Every structure is written in C-alpha cells, then in structure tokens.
Amino acid sequence: MKAFIVDRYGRNGRRRNGHGAAALRFGEMPDPDLRDNDVLVQIHAAGVNVLDSKIRNGEFKLILPYRLPLILGNDVAGVVVRVGSKVRSFKPGDEVYARPHQDRIGSFAELIAMNESDVAIKPKTLSMEEAASMPLVGLTAWQALIERAHLKKGQKVFIHAGSGGVGTFAIQLAKHVGAFVATTTSTANVEFVKQLGADVVIDYKKENFEDVLHDYDVVLNSLDNDALQKSVRVLKRGGKLISISGPPDPAFAKDIGANAFVGLVMRLLSLRIRRQARSQDIDYSFLFMQANGEQLREISALIDSGAIRPVVDRVFPFESTNDALAYVEKGRAKGKVVIKIG
Structure with a gap:
C-alpha cells in the first residue's frame, strides 16, 4: 500500500x-x-x-x-x-x-x-x-473536560487557542455541558469563536489573558510553558490546570510504565509548574489523549444531535x-x- x-x-x-x-x-x-x-x-x-x-x-x-x-x-x-x-x-x-x-x-x-x-x-x-x-481533538477535549475536570454546568473554564483544532471542539463541548467559557484567539477570529459559543474572547494581540480572567475552575492549556505559568493566576483555589502540551508529570510516567530514568526526567521537567500550582492549591496534570471507541460513540451522538459541528x-x-x-x-x-x- x-x-x-x-x-x-x-x-x-x-x-x-x-x-x-x-x-x-x-x-x-x-x-x-x-x-x-x-x-x-x-x-x-x-x-x-x-x-x-x-x-x-x-x-x-x-x-x-x-x-x-x-x-x-x-x-x-x-x-x-x-x-x-x-x-x-x-x-x-x-x-x-x-x-x-x-x-x-x-x-x-x-x-x-x-x-x-x-x-x-x-x-x-x-x-x-x-x-x-474529529477523533483526536474530540477525545482530547472529552478526556480533559469531562473525564478529568468533571466540568459541570455553571463552572468557568478557560480554553487556550480557541480557533485551533482542540479549541474549536472544546468550546462547543464546554457550552454543551453548560459551562461559562473564555478563550484566546487572534483579531481575525474573535467573531468566529464567539459563534462557537465562547462567552469571553481575549484578543491576544491586544490583551494579556492573565490580566483579564480570574477565579476560573478549569484551564485547558495547549500552548507553551509561558502560557502555562501564567494560567495559574487565572484559577481559583482548588482549580484544575490541565495541559496537553506538557510538561509531562510523574502521574503520567506511572500511567505509561516509564522506567526510572524517564520517570525522573518527567519529574524534573514538571517540577516548577507543580510547585507553583501546589502553592496556590491548584491541581496540575498533563494529559496525553488515549484511543477510546466508547467515548467516540458519545461524541458521535453529540455531533449527530447538532450539539457539536x-x-x-x-x-x-x-x-x-x-x-x-x-x-x-x-x-x-x-x-x-x-x-x-x-
């Protein structure tokens, strides 16, 4: 082939x-x-x-x-x-x-x-x-917001990069749950992400999200380490910071059965953000999305119902x-x- x-x-x-x-x-x-x-x-x-x-x-x-x-x-x-x-x-x-x-x-x-x-x-x-x-971005958003964050109606979630692949799906999924959604995007895509359901849209070319957003329950990070560090300021105590772009943490190393050396590397890579999060009573975790046909069937139902496009x-x-x-x-x-x- x-x-x-x-x-x-x-x-x-x-x-x-x-x-x-x-x-x-x-x-x-x-x-x-x-x-x-x-x-x-x-x-x-x-x-x-x-x-x-x-x-x-x-x-x-x-x-x-x-x-x-x-x-x-x-x-x-x-x-x-x-x-x-x-x-x-x-x-x-x-x-x-x-x-x-x-x-x-x-x-x-x-x-x-x-x-x-x-x-x-x-x-x-x-x-x-x-x-x-749909599969990779859908499962990523599902496993972050539904499975790990247990996002509920009325909670506030901040989704980085709302016009990207994961962002476009995650905004729609969060709104289906009934959450209040904030996101970032470029000037050209502000109206687009509003149409997807975002309640607050920050033009990253004009504003810093960490100066605008406060007391959020969940942050889904897909950007670099700088954005990750700043995301801690957005969350309230007890909030959840979930990153799909790293750094991987010790829990992830355990999940994949990493050897001692790889586990140590992941522990060191995530040490700074874990300490920063812990000092603010925030739960940090790294998510590497897993294949799951059962969750895809749930996603299919949402798509066919018109809840997600x-x-x-x-x-x-x-x-x-x-x-x-x-x-x-x-x-x-x-x-x-x-x-x-x-």
Whole structure:
C-alpha cells in the first residue's frame, strides 16, 4: 500500500519539505497485519495534527519509542474491508472513524488495522473528511473536560487557542455541558469563536489573558510553558490546570510504565509548574489523549444531535501530505486540516 513514512527523526533529513523540517517519504509499505480483534479499514480521509510533526521531529521519543520506518497519522475515517475472527461490533462495509492506539498509528496510508475497541461508527451527518477531523481533538477535549475536570454546568473554564483544532471542539463541548467559557484567539477570529459559543474572547494581540480572567475552575492549556505559568493566576483555589502540551508529570510516567530514568526526567521537567500550582492549591496534570471507541460513540451522538459541528480549515489531496503538515505547523489553521485519501 502507499503511505507517507518517517525514516528517521528530526529536522536533519536529507529531503526537506521547504519549511526546515525533514519531509515524509512517500512510498510503498506492506499491508497491515490483521489480528483477531482488529478491523482493517480502507482510509478515505486522515486528520493532520501538531502531534504528527512532533512525532516526526522526535519530540516524543522518550514517551513513544516508535520503531522506524513509521507511517505517520493519528486520525482516520474510512470503510471496514475485513474483520478479525473475534470481532463482533463491526462488519465489512461499515463507515467508521477513530484515533488509532498510540502504538498503532499510521493513517497517512491507504489501509490501517485497529483494535475494534478504538473504533466507532462514523457520525451519520458528517462526510469522511469532516469525520477524520474529529477523533483526536474530540477525545482530547472529552478526556480533559469531562473525564478529568468533571466540568459541570455553571463552572468557568478557560480554553487556550480557541480557533485551533482542540479549541474549536472544546468550546462547543464546554457550552454543551453548560459551562461559562473564555478563550484566546487572534483579531481575525474573535467573531468566529464567539459563534462557537465562547462567552469571553481575549484578543491576544491586544490583551494579556492573565490580566483579564480570574477565579476560573478549569484551564485547558495547549500552548507553551509561558502560557502555562501564567494560567495559574487565572484559577481559583482548588482549580484544575490541565495541559496537553506538557510538561509531562510523574502521574503520567506511572500511567505509561516509564522506567526510572524517564520517570525522573518527567519529574524534573514538571517540577516548577507543580510547585507553583501546589502553592496556590491548584491541581496540575498533563494529559496525553488515549484511543477510546466508547467515548467516540458519545461524541458521535453529540455531533449527530447538532450539539457539536466540525470545523475544517482545508482539505489537501493525499499526495500533498507534506504540504498539509507544513501548513499545520504554521499554527494558523482555523479548526482542522485534513488529507483526502480515497
């Protein structure tokens, strides 16, 4: 099958995408093996995420020690073509979507095999391209706001980068719960995030969020360490600071079964923010989203009911996958970027 492949990590590859980073190689790879509990999916569309560029550049080598060559891609929508002998939830012909398990990524390809527990039927109201934009950002927002923060009606949540992939979904999910939502964005996207449901919108080019927001229950951080440190000032005592951009903490090291050295590295990386949060009686945690077909089914119901809508900035053809990744790395996409494969 045809696929876009990482041959080696980092920004020093011989082939480049024109933006300083090593390009993915377009080539042939063996069709994936089908295990007893797997579904084999013909991929029609794949979402593109900042996570993809971070994996390609080797930023997650300690957390995700992939063997190279590696097919990149963490969002998928397509049609089931075969099922394993123990699969009971799906059949050939089913239209599905998923965020593959972190050990089995590879949606920048024509085929992918995934455990049926990570897969859900595609929302009926969405095209393949729209569906492919949803799994990673949807599960990230769900696991941060619903599973970890236990966000409730009437609570106040601050979501960084409201016009980005996670932000556009998280705003809608928080409003569905009944929360009061604040976010940041650029001048050009202020009205856009208001239409998604944001109650307070801070133009980061004109104001500092830490000067405006106070006494929030939850902050969802997706930006750099500077924004993370400032986010502590926004929260009230007992609040929750959840970061999807790091630094990873000791609890995460334990969750992934990290060895002593990796655990120590994570402890040191997060020491400053954990101390700062603890001094203000704030709970800091790092979230690395996990595949979960059951949660995707909950998300599908919200989408088909109209509570959440997809936000797709651009759709690139399969052969332009490197261009799509470079576009995402610029950080200016409104919502998600998608690759159309089949």
